[in-house]
Amino acid sequence: MSREQRAQLDRDRKAYRLALDARMNGTASTDKAEKHERRERQLGRMSTGFDWQQALKLYGYRCAFCGVDERDADLTVDHIIPLSRGGGNWQWNIRPLCEPCNTTKGSQLDIEFPLGREI
Numbered sequence: 001m002s003r004e005q006r007a008q009l010d011r012d013r014k015a016y017r018l019a020l021d022a023r024m025n026g027t028a029s030t031d032k033a034e035k036h037e038r039r040e041r042q043l044g045r046m047s048t049g050f051d052w053q054q055a056l057k058l059y060g061y062r063c064a065f066c067g068v069d070e071r072d073a074d075l076t077v078d079h080i081i082p083l084s085r086g087g088g089n090w091q092w093n094i095r096p097l098c099e100p101c102n103t104t105k106g107s108q109l110d111i112e113f114p115l116g117r118e119i
Contacts, residue, residue: 063098
C-alpha cells in the first residue's frame with residue numbers, strides 16, 4: 001500500500017468516526033459553533049458584552065496568567081471550568097487570557113495546567 005493510499009484511508013476512517021459520533025450524539029453536523037451554542041443552551045446563558053467588560057475590569061485588563069496588558073496582546077475569553085468539562089458561561093466562570101496562555105491551557109482545569117505561573 002502506497003503512502004498516498006494510507007493517507008486516504010486515514011482520512012476516510014476519521015470522516016467515518018466523526019459521522020458515527022455525530023449520529024450517536026444526535027447531531028447532524030460536527031460544526032463547532034453549533035456544538036458550542038447547544039452546550040450554552042443546556043448549561044447556562046450566553047455571556048454578554050457586559051460580562052466580558054466586567055471580567056476585563058476585574059482582572060485589570062490583563063491576562064489572568066501571565067499579566068500581559070491588553071494593549072500588548074489580544075485577550076481571549078477563558079472558561080475557568082471548560083465548557084467541555086461541564087462549565088457554563090456564567091460571570092464567575094469567565095476570565096481574560098492572552099492567546100498563548102489560552103491555547104496552552106486548552107480544556108485543562110487550573111490544577112492540571114503546568115505550574116510556575118501566577119494567577
